[in-house]
Amino acid sequence: MRSRTVFTQWLIASLLTLAAALTSGAAPPRGSGFNYQGNLTDGGAPANGNYDLTFRLWDDPVAGAMLAQDSLLGVPVANGLFSVTVSFGSTVFNSEAAWIEVVVNGVPQAPRQELLAVPYALQTRGMFVNGTGRVGIGTLTPLAYLQVEGAGSLPNQVGVHAKLLGAGGGGSSAALRGESESTTGAGIGVWGSQNGSGYGVFGFTPSGRGVYGSTTSGTAVFAFAGGASGVNHAVRGETLSADGYSGYFVGDAYFSGNVGIGNTDPTDQLDVRGSITVRDTDTMVFTRTLINSTRFASVSPLNGATTYVGNDPGGTDTGRVIVYGVPTFAQVELYVDAPSGMGVVAADVKSFRSPNPDDPTTDIVYACIEGPEAAMYVRGTATLVDGYAHVELPRHFAALALAEGMTVQLTPRSADSLGLAVIAQATDTFEVRELMQGRGTYEFNWEAKAVRRDQQDYRVIRDWRDRGDSTGRSEQERWEARLRDIERRERRLAELEGRAERLIAAGSRIVESSDSNGGPE
Numbered sequence: 001m002r003s004r005t006v007f008t009q010w011l012i013a014s015l016l017t018l019a020a021a022l023t024s025g026a027a028p029p030r031g032s033g034f035n036y037q038g039n040l041t042d043g044g045a046p047a048n049g050n051y052d053l054t055f056r057l058w059d060d061p062v063a064g065a066m067l068a069q070d071s072l073l074g075v076p077v078a079n080g081l082f083s084v085t086v087s088f089g090s091t092v093f094n095s096e097a098a099w100i101e102v103v104v105n106g107v108p109q110a111p112r113q114e115l116l117a118v119p120y121a122l123q124t125r126g127m128f129v130n131g132t133g134r135v136g137i138g139t140l141t142p143l144a145y146l147q148v149e150g151a152g153s154l155p156n157q158v159g160v161h162a163k164l165l166g167a168g169g170g171g172s173s174a175a176l177r178g179e180s181e182s183t184t185g186a187g188i189g190v191w192g193s194q195n196g197s198g199y200g201v202f203g204f205t206p207s208g209r210g211v212y213g214s215t216t217s218g219t220a221v222f223a224f225a226g227g228a229s230g231v232n233h234a235v236r237g238e239t240l241s242a243d244g245y246s247g248y249f250v251g252d253a254y255f256s257g258n259v260g261i262g263n264t265d266p267t268d269q270l271d272v273r274g275s276i277t278v279r280d281t282d283t284m285v286f287t288r289t290l291i292n293s294t295r296f297a298s299v300s301p302l303n304g305a306t307t308y309v310g311n312d313p314g315g316t317d318t319g320r321v322i323v324y325g326v327p328t329f330a331q332v333e334l335y336v337d338a339p340s341g342m343g344v345v346a347a348d349v350k351s352f353r354s355p356n357p358d359d360p361t362t363d364i365v366y367a368c369i370e371g372p373e374a375a376m377y378v379r380g381t382a383t384l385v386d387g388y389a390h391v392e393l394p395r396h397f398a399a400l401a402l403a404e405g406m407t408v409q410l411t412p413r414s415a416d417s418l419g420l421a422v423i424a425q426a427t428d429t430f431e432v433r434e435l436m437q438g439r440g441t442y443e444f445n446w447e448a449k450a451v452r453r454d455q456q457d458y459r460v461i462r463d464w465r466d467r468g469d470s471t472g473r474s475e476q477e478r479w480e481a482r483l484r485d486i487e488r489r490e491r492r493l494a495e496l497e498g499r500a501e502r503l504i505a506a507g508s509r510i511v512e513s514s515d516s517n518g519g520p521e
Helices: 008-023 118-123 395-400 475-516
Strands: 033-039 049-058 065-077 081-087 099-104 127-129 135-137 146-148 259-261 271-272 276-280 283-291 294-299 306-311 319-324 329-338 344-348 350-355 362-366 374-386 387-391 407-412 420-425 427-436 442-451
Touching: 065 081, 081 127, 081 407, 374 395, 374 427, 407 420, 427 442
Parallel strands: 135 146, 259 271
Antiparallel strands: 033 081, 049 065, 049 099, 127 135, 276 283, 283 294, 294 306, 306 319, 319 329, 329 344, 350 362, 374 442, 387 427, 407 442, 420 427
């Protein structure tokens, strides 16, 4: 009976070749074979001759399941020594414990020998290289040239951590760089994805660029949030510096969906919640802000006058447009009166303006007649026949006019008229008789005026605080500004009155001079 023994220390040494084959990423794949050297004795003496050797790999030292085997026939043995290349394939070495069993000429040798890692191969645990040279860490089926997988059951875990040590480098130094040389299709330099609510790619820097992308054509940085529901962010930027930017764009920016500023649920292409300012260089052009819990938009040209558009600052939630003059007091207001719900235009002068047909270099500007009531009028021409006339008023006047206080003014168009009187009136008609029981027949002009039915409670005297203010000033500041405005108006009136007095005085002197020189009487 022959005795055969395989020495374990040679097996361990031979695994250096295996470790080198598995960890070499720069060289081409070397296959799954590794060198196995042993010492075979026969009857206590060194063996010589050819032997059939079968190498089996097991997951247990005694029983278990056989993972792989490699049979080598006619292996030459000289003075007890032999050296062979054993291959179990590339999928069985997965960092799990394994034992080798050697079968000599059909007889298994005991005990099985445990595969032990050599010192420099300890850090290859969990690394796998398949037959195409793809490296998997934590996976036996790498689909990429380097694929890293982990359970990730602990918080703040990182799949891949790249760190560039030292303060030097500078320039375009990168701890992790991805580069694709694809010139067709959608090549990707670095791809990050996250199935949960975390980050596909997370970049952090105290002063530089957290994430940087560069391309000559195509997309430098592409982000995609694939969740069909819930809150997710394809791109998110944050900065702690008051001088920093969470997002900075040079050149055109395109957004195909709604953009929200100050809100996460934009309903328009640009939805801003809060203040917004648009400037033409350093000149403020447009501002949208919140004053006294009321949202206002303002336009401010160079001269300091401002136009505000928004809700009533008094909290009545009615629309209002206010134009401020340089004295910072409301000069023109267009608003909805809260008690009546009626639209109101308030200004110092209300007028119409039209080009002057007789002088194209000038305009004709007429001012509206004003009074202490919200009134309406109609006018026309009628004919008196045998001293009597019946006039029908337009339906649009009758529908809105208030009968109480209605007046009708008559102007005869005949020099023989004895005078006219209104003997009966309503909002839809009136009757006319000639005075002195006259029986004339001629035309006359008429004008009917009445207060609007929806403006019976028109208030002439109102509290000064009813005027809109959207400057954010306190009531005391507004009061002081009001007093200054009144003083300015009084000075203006005094100037106008003084000018009128001077013109009257000048006219009197001209008349007196004409009389003293024997002018026409």
